[in-house]
Amino acid sequence: MRTPVTEKINRLKIKRNAVILAHNYQSGEVQDLADFTGDSLELSRKAASTDADVIVFCGVKFMAETAAILSPGKTVLLPDRHAGCPLSDMITAKQLIDLKCEHPDAIVVCYVNSSAAVKAESDYCCTSANAVEIVKSIPADKEIIFVPDQHLGRFVVEKTGREMILWPGYCVTHAAITEDDVKQAKAAHPGAIVMAHPECGEPVKAICDQILSTGQMLKFARQSEAKSFIVATELGIIHSLKKQNPGKEFFAATERATCPNMKRITVEKVLWSLEDMQYKITVSDEIRTRAKQALDRMVAVLPAK
Numbered sequence: 001m002r003t004p005v006t007e008k009i010n011r012l013k014i015k016r017n018a019v020i021l022a023h024n025y026q027s028g029e030v031q032d033l034a035d036f037t038g039d040s041l042e043l044s045r046k047a048a049s050t051d052a053d054v055i056v057f058c059g060v061k062f063m064a065e066t067a068a069i070l071s072p073g074k075t076v077l078l079p080d081r082h083a084g085c086p087l088s089d090m091i092t093a094k095q096l097i098d099l100k101c102e103h104p105d106a107i108v109v110c111y112v113n114s115s116a117a118v119k120a121e122s123d124y125c126c127t128s129a130n131a132v133e134i135v136k137s138i139p140a141d142k143e144i145i146f147v148p149d150q151h152l153g154r155f156v157v158e159k160t161g162r163e164m165i166l167w168p169g170y171c172v173t174h175a176a177i178t179e180d181d182v183k184q185a186k187a188a189h190p191g192a193i194v195m196a197h198p199e200c201g202e203p204v205k206a207i208c209d210q211i212l213s214t215g216q217m218l219k220f221a222r223q224s225e226a227k228s229f230i231v232a233t234e235l236g237i238i239h240s241l242k243k244q245n246p247g248k249e250f251f252a253a254t255e256r257a258t259c260p261n262m263k264r265i266t267v268e269k270v271l272w273s274l275e276d277m278q279y280k281i282t283v284s285d286e287i288r289t290r291a292k293q294a295l296d297r298m299v300a301v302l303p304a305k
């Protein structure tokens with residue numbers, strides 16, 4: 001819907017040669033004004049392939065950093081400077097260096113939900129969609145350190161049979177989704193398919209039907225014959241699920257699954273961001289080069305699209 005604010009945003013977008021990216025967990029209004037919606041890596045790669053001079057990243061800081069790593073010639077703006085990610089903040093580069101000293105031969109795999117400095121200390125980056133493939137590609141005799149999300153890590157251990165050293169980080173928003181929530185949602189919506197994100201705790205994943213990244217949830221819902229779904233991840237994705245599947249129903253496992261950091265971004269803040277060209281997210285060349293290697297190694301493992 002066009003409003004005076006969105007019209008101003010569109011004018012400024014042209015003036016600044018900007019592209020607006022919105023993560024799947026953003027509010028519906030923010031997703032609707034974006035040029036692209038998706039998961040963090042998908043968005044950063046899309047932005048890198050455009051000829052925009054400015055990227056407005058409607059997400060959290062590590063996502064804007066990933067965009068800056070992949071687009072060194074572009075200005076990357078985060079509309080709220082306090083939009084951080086508690087999961088990514090659960091490990092620092094110093095803590096990872098100390099862990100590497102204890103396991104000098106280990107290969108480090110970091111989930112994309114990590115700071116640029118942590119990525120720079122890692123051998124491979126991964127997403128929730130490709131973590132299993134990345135770990136499978138590492139020679140069986142190698143020790144693996146997996147940071148920072150323990151729940152995604154346990155999912156990978158289960159799928160690959162590989163023991164890994166797991167950092168005890170977790171997403172506070174996914175931790176808010178309980179086994180009881182899912183049981184109650186199933187009782188309220190019999191027959192609905194339960195889709196859970198790998199960042200959910202193990203009791204939730206044990207009683208769901210599908211464990212999927214956000215991108216995989218969107219694809220699964222489009223292709224499935226089923227008509228109703230229970231969604232165990234951040235609520236923002238329900239906006240895209242409903243929009244893409246008008247004949248299907250989507251129910252939140254719990255209304256508590258909302259990420260306060262993601263929801264810091266509002267339509268007005270996107271406007272102010274373009275007006276004042278703030279808040280610029282930069283990554284030093286030294287960190288950027290090493291962090292990009294971890295991202296490049298991930299891409300090299302994946303089949304060409």
Ligand code: SF4
Binds near residue numbers: 060173262
């Ligand atoms: S949903 Fe979780 S992992 Fe994603 S930004 Fe919020 S706290 Fe971080």
